[in-house]
Amino acid sequence: MIGYGYGIGAAHSVQFSLVVNYNLRTGKELQLAEIFKRNSNYLNLISNYCIRELSDQGSQLLFKEHLDPRSENFESWSVTHIGIRFNFDSCKISPCAEGKQEVEIPFITLEQLLNPTILKLVPFS
Secondary structure: OEEEEOOOOOOOOEEEEOOOOEEOOOOEEOOHHHHEOOOOOHHHHHHHHHHHHHHHOOOOOOOHHHHOOOHHHHOOEEEOOOEEEEEEOOOOOOOHHHOOEEEEEEHHHHHHHEOHHHHOOOOOO
16 A cells, blocks of 8 residues: 655655555465574565665665664565565655665575475466
């Protein structure tokens, strides 16, 4: 879900997102940590990948601390047909004028870190 706000006198509107992921088999909310093996250090991989991709896209990473390998920095994510997409709302990591930033990490990149039960659900090519 995506929302927009505009403060009086602000130069740009602010976009924000709310993502809820479900395990359709259990009917329960799916947490990012559940997708990965325990002690796999997955947040380091995600952090490094996102920093590299956003830099390659030309993003000005003014608030790079919001890409540190901490779970609260990667709360907005969704599973796609090729990987996991991480959403960074406008103003979170770069100037507000740059808007929303996204990074999609392919499953093949994450394969060694994925929880084996999740691997059964992922269509690797």
